[in-house]
Amino acid sequence: MAILPWRRRRQVAEQAKLDELNRLMSYGGTVSFVERLPYPAPVHCPWSSPHLGASEVTGKVIADQLRLAVSGTMPKAVNLLERCGYDAQIVKWGERYVFIYTLINSTGQTLYYYGGDAMYPSWPRKRDAGYERNIHSVWDLVLDIWPLYSHFHDGFVSCAQPSTGIYQVGDVNEFSTGQFTSLGIDDEGLRDRARGCYPFYRSPGGDIVTLDITGQCPGRADLWHPRADPELDIDFWDTIDTLLTTTIDPEYYEAGADQ
Numbered sequence: 001m002a003i004l005p006w007r008r009r010r011q012v013a014e015q016a017k018l019d020e021l022n023r024l025m026s027y028g029g030t031v032s033f034v035e036r037l038p039y040p041a042p043v044h045c046p047w048s049s050p051h052l053g054a055s056e057v058t059g060k061v062i063a064d065q066l067r068l069a070v071s072g073t074m075p076k077a078v079n080l081l082e083r084c085g086y087d088a089q090i091v092k093w094g095e096r097y098v099f100i101y102t103l104i105n106s107t108g109q110t111l112y113y114y115g116g117d118a119m120y121p122s123w124p125r126k127r128d129a130g131y132e133r134n135i136h137s138v139w140d141l142v143l144d145i146w147p148l149y150s151h152f153h154d155g156f157v158s159c160a161q162p163s164t165g166i167y168q169v170g171d172v173n174e175f176s177t178g179q180f181t182s183l184g185i186d187d188e189g190l191r192d193r194a195r196g197c198y199p200f201y202r203s204p205g206g207d208i209v210t211l212d213i214t215g216q217c218p219g220r221a222d223l224w225h226p227r228a229d230p231e232l233d234i235d236f237w238d239t240i241d242t243l244l245t246t247t248i249d250p251e252y253y254e255a256g257a258d259q
Contacts, residue, residue, distance in 0.1 A: 021091070021112060024159040029094020037090060037097060062088050062101070068151040073237040076245040076253075086110075086251060096120070099153060106251035113165060115153025115249075116216065122154055122170030135198050135247075138213050144215035145200070145211075156244070164204050164247070166240065172198050175210050182210075184227040193232075197222070201240045203247060209239055 014033070021031045063081035066074065086102040093114075101113045116122055123136040131137055148166075149155075155168030173179075176194040183206075185191075196215020199208045205226075212220040221236035246253045 012036070017056055017102070021159065024112065025093060025114075025162075027162065031100075032092050034090055034092050034097070066152055069147045070208060071147065072236070073243075074241040076241045080245045080248060083252075100159070101156075103248055106252040112159035113156055114159055115156050116168050118150050118154055120154075121149070122168045123172075124170065130173070133173045133177065135213075138198075141213050141218070142211070155200065158204075160209075161204055164202050166201050166244065167199060172200060175199050175208075179208060182226075183224055185224075185230075190230065192216070193222070194224075200236075201243060203243050207243065209234070209236065209243070211236055 004074040016096040018031065018033060025031055062085055063078050066081060067078045070078075080103075081101075084103045084105050085105050088099050088101045090097055091100050096116070098114045098116050101115070103111045103113060105111065112163075121136075123134050124131045126136075135142070149169060155166050157165040157168060174195075175197040176191055179199055179202075180191065180194045193210075193216060194210070196218075197212045199210050207226075208224045210222050210224060212218050212222075221234050221239070222238055223231040223234050225231075
């Protein structure tokens with residue numbers, strides 16, 4: 001039986017997408033599409049959406065899930081997913097399962113982001129090396145962060161630039177002994193300020209948003225720049241919301257700022 005033209009076009013498009021994802025994400029293993037998870041998913045999360053069908057959901061469905069998870073703290077990201085979210089689907093990547101987002105911004109550029117399964121966070125276990133430096137060891141102290149990671153995704157990371165986006169919990173390690181050292185900042189006072197802070201977002205240019213959890217002032221957030229003075233006492237959620245959305249769709253937000 002001959003394949004219908006529309007089905008053939010879809011197969012070609014899906015294969016092209018899969019090839020691109022394997023090119024971008026080769027560092028973590030082979031990417032393959034799956035129909036569903038091999039284990040039960042929690043009820044109120046994208047992984048168990050009644051709209052899931054053959055592993056795909058629309059941008060609006062995901063935006064609704066994010067809105068419920070963050071309770072109004074990331075309005076720009078919710079709006080962006082509604083505008084730019086083409087689809088999202090579960091894939092197997094190496095030995096883990098992630099949600100791949102296809103985003104098409106206002107200039108027509110296609111970008112891919114992924115989020116890990118909140119039920120199987122990427123952090124080290126208590127017996128693993130690196131546990132003491134990781135956010136896992138102080139997780140009970142960051143209740144404000146729980147909804148995003150527990151009810152939505154373990155991170156929201158660029159497939160093309162895997163060190164950028166909202167960090168997976170496995171990458172949220174104490175800041176002063178980790179990424180602070182790569183910023184080129186030679187200031188002991190700022191190093192003291194960085195102690196007990198944890199990074200949660202990194203922009204393509206290397207800007208890092210941190211939250212003080214066990215340091216001088218728990219709850220305080222800062223934005224650190226490579227080889228430049230940091231922006232101190234920022235709004236944690238608003239800064240991440242702004243950096244994430246302007247990275248994905250800069251022209252849209254630049255146009256809005258000019259009006």
